[in-house]
Amino acid sequence: MKIAAVGIKTKKLKWIGAMTAVVAFFVLFGAGAVWAAGAHWQATDSYRVLNFVVLSLIIYFLLRKPAGQFFRNRIKGIAQELEDLESRKTAVEKQLADYNHRLAQLEKEAERIVAEYVQQGEDAKSRILKAAEAAADKLKEQARKNIEYEFNQARSELQEQVVEKALARAEQIIKQKMTGTDQDRLVDEYLEKVVA
Structure with a gap:
């Protein structure tokens, strides 16, 4: 000056x-x-x-x-x-x-916010994947139990059918082979068991 x-x-x-x-x-x-x-x-x-x-x-x-x-x-x-x-x-x-300082601070803040949102996105992604895996495991377990239940039901039904057929076949065989004396002897054995 x-x-x-x-x-x-x-x-x-x-x-x-x-x-x-x-x-x-x-x-x-x-x-x-x-x-x-x-x-x-x-x-x-x-x-x-x-x-x-x-x-x-x-x-x-x-x-x-x-x-x-x-x-x-x-x-x-x-x-x-x-x-x-x-x-x-x-x-x-x-x-x-x-203003330049504020602008630099705003740029840093924007970068921080973007990084924070990216991290939140990654966290949400991992939570969603874990939840999906848990749901898939649950569905697999439920399907396994359903298959096991259906298999047991089918086995029970098959056993009942086999037993019924075996009884029917045994009844047929007994009817064919049983004579009058066999019938009397069976009746006597049954009465002895009931009286005793």
Whole structure:
């Protein structure tokens, strides 16, 4: 900021020097005109040049302070504006850094959330697979029990059928081979068992 103020002061000095040079030019121009005219110079021309020089000097001395004050105030205003702009630039840079930091934090948070959802998905997948395996094992066990039950039922029915057929066949064989004396002997044995 000091460098900018020095630059402004240098410009001010250059402006004052330029104004002095302009006044000096007009004075010298008037003197040169008088010298160049030599004998053809009339008194009215001298008065005109003198009026011009005096008027230029009066304007210079009258406007020097207000113009200098105006330019000093302008310089101060510009310097103040530069300071304000510098402070605003610093504040904006801090705000930008804060936003960049927040953006980086948001990116990290987004990555963390995505990783968390991926992990939750993997956990859900493993839970679903375990539940499916358990359900499959249960279904296998239930099917095995059903098959075993059906097999036992079929065996029982088959045994009943075999026994019935065997009894029917035995009855037929007994009927064919049994005689009247065998019947009497069986009746006697049965009565002895009942009485005893």
